[in-house]
Amino acid sequence: MKIVESDVSSADIPRISIQFARIDANVVLIVRVRSVGRNARVRIGGGLRFACGARFVTGAILSLRRTRIREVRMSERSPGTSAVFPASAAVTPIRMPKWGLSMEEGKVTHWYKSVGYSFTEGEDLVEIETTKINNVYESPVSGVLRRIVATVGETVPVGGLIAISSGPDVSDREVDAFVSAFQESFTPESELETDNVALVRSRIRAGTYELEIGAAGEGDAIVLIHGFASSSRSWDLNVPALTRRGRAITIDLPGHGASSKDVRSSLSDLVDSVAAAVDMVAAGGTHLVGHSLGGAVALQVALVHPDRFRSLTLIAPAGLPGSIVNRDFLDGIVEGQRARDLRPWLEMLFNDATLASQEMVDDMVRYKRIDGVEESLSVIRDLLVADGTFNGLTNRLATLPPTLIVLGDNDRIVGRPAMASLPTSWRVVTLDGAGHLPHVERASEFNELLTSFLDENA
Structure with missing residues (x-):
């Protein structure tokens, strides 16, 4: 697997577009964005899966809560310009959710699914304990649990990687590379300048x-x-x-x-x-x-x-x-x-x-x-x-x-x-x-x- 990295910084440009003429299915594109205006959008084309800052992205639209960008869009055009690959071929991260304004980390107390089992969006996936409450995290996507990154008893910062979902055509080697790239680029929310909601x-x-x-x-x-x-x-x-x-x-x-x-x-x-x-x-x-x-x-x-x-x-x-x-x-x-x-x-x-x-x-x-x-x-x-x-x-x-x-x-x-x-x-x-x-x-x-x-x- 090849990892392509790019750094982008702009305070004023309302839209940043990154285009790759040819990217095959074994490329992970990591884009780090800093100091981008509140209304900016980043469009990234030609990649099977990619990350913006510390957030790995699959699919067409995803709201970013860890940067100043409100959303990431991938246009649905043909490969070679701005391609969207089917979700079944993608690696999807499952991240520690943020429950409440003051939550900084969570502790995994129980997994409802084992590696290899499928789940649907909204299904109970993992139980998480915070200083305020214990709660069940419902899966944000449908898929197959390929890797449990955070085992029972482990404490993970908000936004940190706790599991991986992917299609059957993604190899263990690709999953390993994905996890490695994520952990390498991840910065806890407490260390970032963010747009987090605060009353x-x-x-x-x-x-x-x-x-x-x-x-x-x-x-x-x-x-x-x-x-x-x-x-x-x-x-x-x-x-x-x-x-x-x-x-x-x-x-x-x-x-x-x-x-x-x-x-x-x-x-x-x-x-x-x-x-x-x-x-x-x-x-x-x-x-x-x-x-x-x-x-x-x-x-x-x-x-x-x-x-x-x-x-x-x-x-x-x-x-x-x-x-x-x-x-x-x-x-x-x-x-x-x-x-x-x-x-x-x-x-x-x-x-x-x-x-x-x-x-x-x-x-x-x-x-x-x-x-x-x-x-x-x-x-x-x-x-x-x-x-x-x-x-x-x-x-x-x-x-x-x-x-x-x-x-x-x-x-x-x-x-x-x-x-x-x-x-x-x-x-x-x-x-x-x-x-x-x-x-x-x-x-x-x-x-x-x-x-x-x-x-x-x-």
């Missing part, structure tokens, strides 16, 4: 509370409101995907995250504070997304200001007619002080209890020790379970903007709403293999579902 945080005075706001991306505002005893960090697996669609804005509810911890009154105060925050940070048409308690707050905000929002997405929401919040769970979170007290309740959030990582438990313990947190959570708990808090909504739901409900099929925290009471125009989707956190447990599927819904209501 810009600020504090604002909204109503009677000071709220922590995070924002990233450009375009239509997508406001995200987290659940009970949580924070804006709960959206870490979703923000990167949403910033490719618009401007993601997170709000820490009063009593939560970095917002003020002095909740002493009614749910309507929380609603008024969020509504004021939305007016301050989200101009124009806005998409509103809420989870659990955040779903109840988002619902109330949208009912008061239905013309303010282009769409409403409620994830495992409290507050809908017929839904009942698990009082034991709320009491367990409010009253728990130590890790061993809180872990069973955090495990209840998931369909797979092992996804509740030790760091998640430790974070909750630290949060509970902040002055004012326990008192604020107690007030909010009582508001959530108070009789009449959410009664009388059925006749008002039809006034809301286009609405998507996303549920987990094994949610033990909030019961399913009374489906007959929901407007027939609402879309209700249940994600299999998810508990009360479908946007976390089934993040890829959820992100695709939500971005599609946002596009329909742009």
Whole structure:
């Protein structure tokens, strides 16, 4: 196998084209790109498979997250100009995914496939442990597992090579050369100048509370409101995907995250504070997304200001007619002080209890020790379970903007709403293999579902 390398650098040229008159099937083209403008594209022709920076590429279009380039395109013309070879003839890397804004590495804990076995796109491929969560990585492609590069117990940086898929006509020698070239050229994300998504945080005075706001991306505002005893960090697996669609804005509810911890009154105060925050940070048409308690707050905000929002997405929401919040769970979170007290309740959030990582438990313990947190959570708990808090909504739901409900099929925290009471125009989707956190447990599927819904209501 021959390896052709090329270095490209340009800050201003909107398109860089690299053409090879003749490249046979035994050439790997490696192109390193640095300091390329945000809107630049690189078109590479004539190669069977190639790499851009540290990312090996096969197929027609691939988004690059490790450089300043948004995408790589290969035109579908005849060999000798810009050829695309069939995927069955290509070597495809399986890389350590990035789950969340702060993830830098992951540890392989289980492979669901052995070398030589085939898999389809979206099928469970490998289980990965991070400091935040344990999760299953669904295969990004269909193929045959030719090489496991990262064995069980091995920790790999984000973007690092964990496995190889290829067609049967690719020899072991070619796979070896591919792996060698990848590892030689790979630079961990932490050592690169990248365009990684990072929330810009600020504090604002909204109503009677000071709220922590995070924002990233450009375009239509997508406001995200987290659940009970949580924070804006709960959206870490979703923000990167949403910033490719618009401007993601997170709000820490009063009593939560970095917002003020002095909740002493009614749910309507929380609603008024969020509504004021939305007016301050989200101009124009806005998409509103809420989870659990955040779903109840988002619902109330949208009912008061239905013309303010282009769409409403409620994830495992409290507050809908017929839904009942698990009082034991709320009491367990409010009253728990130590890790061993809180872990069973955090495990209840998931369909797979092992996804509740030790760091998640430790974070909750630290949060509970902040002055004012326990008192604020107690007030909010009582508001959530108070009789009449959410009664009388059925006749008002039809006034809301286009609405998507996303549920987990094994949610033990909030019961399913009374489906007959929901407007027939609402879309209700249940994600299999998810508990009360479908946007976390089934993040890829959820992100695709939500971005599609946002596009329909742009």
